[in-house]
Amino acid sequence: MTRKVLWGIIVVLFVTNVTTLFLVLNSEKQVSPSQEKQAQPVAEEDEREPVAKVGETEITQQAWLTSMKEQHGEAVLEEQINKEIVFQLAEQNDIQIEGKLIERELALMETMLTVTKDQLIQTKREQWEDQITYNYYLDELITRDIKINEGAIKDYYDSYKEQFDFIETFQLSHIVVSSEAEANKITKELQEGASFNVLAREYSSDESSSEKGGYLGYFSKESAYFPSEYYEHAQKLSSDAYSKPFKTNQGYTIIKLHRTLPGISFTYDELKNQIKRQLALDYVGDSYSAKVLWEELNVNWMYGD
Structure with missing residues (x-):
């Protein structure tokens, strides 16, 4: 802009x-x-x-x-x-x-x-x-x-x-824990209606986002600071849905998709x-x-x- x-x-x-x-x-x-x-x-x-x-x-x-x-x-x-x-x-x-x-x-x-x-x-x-x-x-x-x-x-x-293109962009939150068992426990709580925001504050090991309810912001496939797995899983989600736990170099992660902004490209x-x-x-x-x-x-x- x-x-x-x-x-x-x-x-x-x-x-x-x-x-x-x-x-x-x-x-x-x-x-x-x-x-x-x-x-x-x-x-x-x-x-x-x-x-x-x-x-x-x-x-x-x-x-x-x-x-x-x-x-x-x-x-x-x-x-x-x-x-x-x-x-x-x-x-x-x-x-x-x-x-x-x-x-x-x-x-x-x-x-x-x-x-x-x-x-x-x-x-x-x-x-x-x-x-x-x-x-x-x-x-x-x-x-x-x-x-x-x-x-x-x-x-x-x-x-x-x-430079005129807008790359498809996802607004995400995440919860990161050390074990698959803990990630499955959190998933069960989510399925029972628990708040993603509250669970992120309680369980997530990512200190930079946990105090914000796991909120990360917007990112695309070109974002440098997110694992490629985030993009792959975000593509499969609808708004306000969360993923199954998946493994990254941080541990076991659950992401929540808030919004998707579609990509925009232009002809001459x-x-x-x-x-x-x-x-x-x-x-x-x-x-x-x-x-x-x-x-x-x-x-x-x-x-x-």
Whole structure:
């Protein structure tokens, strides 16, 4: 994943949180005229209510909101304008991004998560996809007028095409014990409904993971620090299933598969536009932003030019 994409994700999460706070607080004030007349004294009283107290000094809701607006208001609004401009121009210019590129970025982001519920993963993926798509659209808009020789694109593909691939990746936990008899005992407890996490903390001899319930993280067949047997057994498992005990140089091991992220590979045609964007960005540098596109649409905002 590029550093720009990663920082883009961090920025959008910050902006989303701050914007949501503004919207929630403002929505509480959006009532009908009759309701507003009745609710006004309460609203004013609420704004005077403290959100914090330091010793005998109170910090009111109004003071807090004013400070937040002054410190973050311009940045939040600029980011919202940038996104609106980029998505509008992408639609006007009929910009299409290869879906597998977006899925690859989503898979890379997901490998940063620990064991997470499916619903939360889906929520995060939606947030990430919005920002990833924005970044790709912005790159395309910034570089659309830069000409790149197709021979250079083909040479780049031939040299670096494997770097775009995402290797099938497994999210695993394990329990390691010294004897087959102990491994079979643990398997019996698992079959009777015992928690893998609890058993790993109780029995596993791998100190680096046992205190985390045996959690290892994500790994693929190219991962250097795992026995090849892990990959072979993980391939045979479904999500939330555990293996039969098998022998490694550590002892007898039981692995649990949490999630599988499928491999993604690309043809030349699927990568051609992305490589063109990457090569064109070498002429632009890293300091560009969506603000250079503001002149293409009629933008008026409270902070002026």
